[in-house]
Amino acid sequence: MSLNVESSESRTLPTLTPLRLLDNAGHAIRSEDAGGFALPEPEILRDIYRRMVVARRFDVQVTALTRQGRLATYPSAFGQEACEIGAVAALDATDWLFPTYRDSIALLTRGVAPAEILSQFRGDWHSGYDPRAHRIAPLATPLATQALHAVGLGHAARLRRDPIVALTFLGDGATSEGDAHEAFNFAAVWQAPTVFVVQNNQFAISVPLERQTRAATLADKAVGYGMPGYHVDGNDVAAMYAVTRHAVERARNGGGPTLVEGLTYRIEAHTTTDDPTRYRESRDVEHWKRRDPIERLEKYLVSDGLLGDEERSSIADEAEALAADTRRTMNVEADHDPLELFEHVYATRRVALGEQRAFLADERDRAAR
Amino acid sequence: MTTTSMAGALTTALRDAMAADERVVVYGEDVGPLGGVFRVTDGLQAEFGSDRIWDSPLAESGIVGTAVGMALYGLRPVVEMQFDAFSYPAFEQIVSHVAKMRNRTRGRVGMPLVIRIPCSGDIGGVEHHSDSSEAYWTATPGLTVVTPSNPADAYSMLREAIDSDDPIIFLEPKSRYWMRADVEFPARQTSFDRAHVVREGDDVTLLAYGPTVATALAAADQAAADGLSIEVVDLRSLSPFDDETVGASVRKTSRAAVIHEAAQFGGYGAEVAARVTERNFFHLSAPVLRITGFDVPYPSPKLEEYFLPTAERVLDAIETWQWEAR
Ligand SMILES: Cc1ncc(C[n+]2csc(CCOP(=O)(O)OP(=O)(O)O)c2C)c(N)n1
Numbered sequence: 001m002s003l004n005v006e007s008s009e010s011r012t013l014p015t016l017t018p019l020r021l022l023d024n025a026g027h028a029i030r031s032e033d034a035g036g037f038a039l040p041e042p043e044i045l046r047d048i049y050r051r052m053v054v055a056r057r058f059d060v061q062v063t064a065l066t067r068q069g070r071l072a073t074y075p076s077a078f079g080q081e082a083c084e085i086g087a088v089a090a091l092d093a094t095d096w097l098f099p100t101y102r103d104s105i106a107l108l109t110r111g112v113a114p115a116e117i118l119s120q121f122r123g124d125w126h127s128g129y130d131p132r133a134h135r136i137a138p139l140a141t142p143l144a145t146q147a148l149h150a151v152g153l154g155h156a157a158r159l160r161r162d163p164i165v166a167l168t169f170l171g172d173g174a175t176s177e178g179d180a181h182e183a184f185n186f187a188a189v190w191q192a193p194t195v196f197v198v199q200n201n202q203f204a205i206s207v208p209l210e211r212q213t214r215a216a217t218l219a220d221k222a223v224g225y226g227m228p229g230y231h232v233d234g235n236d237v238a239a240m241y242a243v244t245r246h247a248v249e250r251a252r253n254g255g256g257p258t259l260v261e262g263l264t265y266r267i268e269a270h271t272t273t274d275d276p277t278r279y280r281e282s283r284d285v286e287h288w289k290r291r292d293p294i295e296r297l298e299k300y301l302v303s304d305g306l307l308g309d310e311e312r313s314s315i316a317d318e319a320e321a322l323a324a325d326t327r328r329t330m331n332v333e334a335d336h337d338p339l340e341l342f343e344h345v346y347a348t349r350r351v352a353l354g355e356q357r358a359f360l361a362d363e364r365d366r367a368a369r
Numbered sequence: 370m371t372t373t374s375m376a377g378a379l380t381t382a383l384r385d386a387m388a389a390d391e392r393v394v395v396y397g398e399d400v401g402p403l404g405g406v407f408r409v410t411d412g413l414q415a416e417f418g419s420d421r422i423w424d425s426p427l428a429e430s431g432i433v434g435t436a437v438g439m440a441l442y443g444l445r446p447v448v449e450m451q452f453d454a455f456s457y458p459a460f461e462q463i464v465s466h467v468a469k470m471r472n473r474t475r476g477r478v479g480m481p482l483v484i485r486i487p488c489s490g491d492i493g494g495v496e497h498h499s500d501s502s503e504a505y506w507t508a509t510p511g512l513t514v515v516t517p518s519n520p521a522d523a524y525s526m527l528r529e530a531i532d533s534d535d536p537i538i539f540l541e542p543k544s545r546y547w548m549r550a551d552v553e554f555p556a557r558q559t560s561f562d563r564a565h566v567v568r569e570g571d572d573v574t575l576l577a578y579g580p581t582v583a584t585a586l587a588a589a590d591q592a593a594a595d596g597l598s599i600e601v602v603d604l605r606s607l608s609p610f611d612d613e614t615v616g617a618s619v620r621k622t623s624r625a626a627v628i629h630e631a632a633q634f635g636g637y638g639a640e641v642a643a644r645v646t647e648r649n650f651f652h653l654s655a656p657v658l659r660i661t662g663f664d665v666p667y668p669s670p671k672l673e674e675y676f677l678p679t680a681e682r683v684l685d686a687i688e689t690w691q692w693e694a695r
Binding site: 126131147179182345348 | 430431436443458461462470477479511612
C-alpha cells in the first residue's frame with residue numbers, strides 16, 4: 001500500500017468529515033479525497049465481505065437465541081461489522097486483540113468457536129477460550145480497562161524485540177473513562193505498539209455522544225497525547241481496513257500507537273435487555289440502516305465484477321451452516337462441575353479453599369442420597 | 370552476615386530476583402534514577418538498564434493495568450505504588466482483573482505480578498500517606514496479601530512473592546523501613562503461608578503483622594516484668610491465613626488479641642477474631658480482643674500518637690479480660 005501521510009502526522013488534526021474510500025453507493029472515492037490511503041486489494045475485500053456476511057448471520061442468530069432464553073444477554077454488533085472486521089482483518093495472526101463485550105464477531109473472525117465466544121453470555125464460564133492460543137484477551141466488561149492491558153502486552157513484546165501489535169476496541173462511552181486516558185498516554189509515552197479502535201456507535205447504552213464529549217471528533221483526543229488520530233467512516237470497511245492496517249504497520253515498525261475512530265451506528269439495542277425506543281428515534285435507525293456496511297461493499301464488489309452470484313450463494317451457505325452450528329451448540333446444555341469453582345482461584349493450594357470444596361462436595365453427596 | 374535495613378533487604382531481594390530471572394521487570398513512579406521515594410529501587414536502573422526498570426507515567430491504574438498485559442505476555446512485573454492511599458486509583462484493575470484473571474480464564478492465564486505498597490503510618494506523614502488498606506485486599510478472592518515485619522522476612526517474602534505464580538499484594542510497613550538487623554543473604558525463611566511464633570509465651574497470644582509486631586513485642590517485654598507470659602505470632606501472610614499456627618498458639622494460651630493500625634469496624638481483625646473463635650471456641654477462656662486504630666480517617670501527624678495502638682493499650686485491653694486470681 002502506498003501511503004502519502006505527512007511525517008509530522010501526530011500533530012495533524014483529524015478531518016471533520018470521516019475518511020472514506022467507498023461512498024454509500026459503493027463507488028470508490030477520488031484518490032485526492034482519500035487522505036493518502038488506497039483501496040485494499042480485491043482479494044482482501046472479497047475475504048472481508050465473506051467474513052462480514054457470516055458475522056452478520058451469526059449476530060442475528062445469537063440475538064434470536066437470546067430472545068428464546070438460550071443466553072442470559074447478548075450485546076449485538078449489527079451495523080458495526082465494518083469496524084469490527086475491518087480492524088481485525090488488518091492484524092497478523094501473531095498480533096493480539098483486546099476486545100470488549102460487544103466484539104463477539106471480531107472473535108469469530110479470528111477463528112474462535114461460537115460456543116467458546118458465547119460462554120460468558122450463556123453463563124458457563126467468564127472466558128470460554130484460551131487467550132494465549134487465540135491471542136485474544138478475555139472479553140472485558142469494566143469499560144476501557146482492557147486498553148491498558150493492550151498497552152502493557154504490546155510494550156512487553158517490544159521489550160522482548162518481538163514484532164507484535166496489540167489492538168484494542170473501545171466504545172465511544174468508554175473514551176470518557178480514566179483508563180482510556182491512561183492507556184492513550186502510556187502508549188504514547190512508551191511508544192508502545194498499540195492500536196486503539198474506537199467504535200463510535202454514538203450511544204453509550206442510552207447516552208448520546210454529545211453528552212459524552214465536547215471534542216469535535218473522538219479522533220481529536222489522540223492529538224493531545226502525541227499520537228495520530230483518524231476519524232474514519234466506520235461503515236466503510238475498505239477505509240477501516242486501510243487505516244487500521246497503516247496503524248498496525250506503523251506500530252510494528254516502532255512508530256508507536258494510533259487512535260482510529262470508526263463513526264458507525266448500533267442498529268440493535270445495547271443488549272437484548274435494553275429498550276432503545278426510550279432514547280432514540282426510529283427515523284435515525286432507518287437512516288443508518290440505509291448506510292449498511294455490508295451492502296456498501298457488496299455494491300462495490302458486484303459493480304466491479306469481483307463478486308458473482310455463485311460466490312454469493314456459497315457465502316450464504318457458509319453463513320447458514322454457521323448459524324445452524326451455533327443453534328445446535330447452544331441447544332445442548334454444557335456440563336458444569338461445581339467443584340471446579342475452587343480450581344481456578346490460585347495457582348498455589350489454599351487450605352481454606354480445600355475446606356470449602358469439601359463442604360460443597362459433602363452437601364452435594366447428601367442431596368444426591 | 371550483613372547488617373541491613375528493611376528497605377535495604379528489599380533492594381537486595383529485587384536485585385537478586387532481577388538477576389535470577391530476566392522476565393522480572395520493575396516500574397512505577399520515581400523508581401528509576403531516584404530509586405523510589407523510599408530508595409527501595411536504589412541503584413537498580415544503573416545495574417539493569419531502563420528496559421528492566423523504568424519510571425512510568427504518573428497513573429496508578431495505568432501502572433497496574435499495563436502490568437496485567439505484561440504478565441499476560443509472560444513477564445513478571447513488580448510494580449510500586451508510591452504510598453498506600455495512592456493505590457486506590459488502581460483498585461479497579463486490581464480487584465477486577467489482577468485478582469480474577471486466573472478464574473475468568475478457567476485457570477489458563479495466571480497473573481504472576483507483585484504490587485508493592487508502602488503501608489500504614491507512624492512516620493508523621495500528611496494525609497493519604499499513612500493508610501492501612503489491607504482489608505480491601507484481603508476481602509478480594511484471588512489476591513495473596515503479605516506483609517513482612519523485619520529485614521530477613523522482607524528479603525525472603527519478596528523473593529517468594531516474585532517467584533509466585535499468583536498475584537501478590539506486598540505491603541511494606543514504612544515505619545519499619547529503617548529497622549536494622551543482621552541478615553545472611555540470601556535469607557530464605559519458611560514460606561509465607563506459615564505464620565511465625567516470634568516470641569513464646571503461655572498466658573496470652575498476640576496476633577500481629579507488619580508494623581504491629583514491634584508493638585506486640587514491646588507489650589510482651591513489659592508484661593514479662595509483671596509476670597505475664599505473652600506469645601507473639603507474626604502472621605506474615607494476611608491472606609492466606611495460617612489457621613494452624615495461630616490455632617496451636619491460641620489453644621496453648623487460651624487467650625488471643627489481634628493488633629492492627631487500621632480502623633476496627635469491618636477491619637482485618639474482625640476476620641481474625643471470627644475465625645479464631647469459630648475454630649477454637651472451647652479452648653478460649655475469654656473473647657478475642659481487637660486493639661486497633663479508631664474508626665476515623667487516619668489523623669494528622671500531631672494526633673497520630675493518640676490513634677496508633679501502643680503496647681500500653683495492648684496491656685490495658687488484656688487487663689479487661691476476666692482473669693482468674695493470679
Ligand atoms: C467501568 C464501567 N462502568 C459502567 C459500566 C456499565 N456499562 C456497560 S456498557 C455501558 C455503555 C458503554 O458504551 P460504549 O463505551 O459507547 O460502548 P458500546 O456499548 O456502545 O459498544 C455501560 C455504562 C461498565 N461496564 N463499566
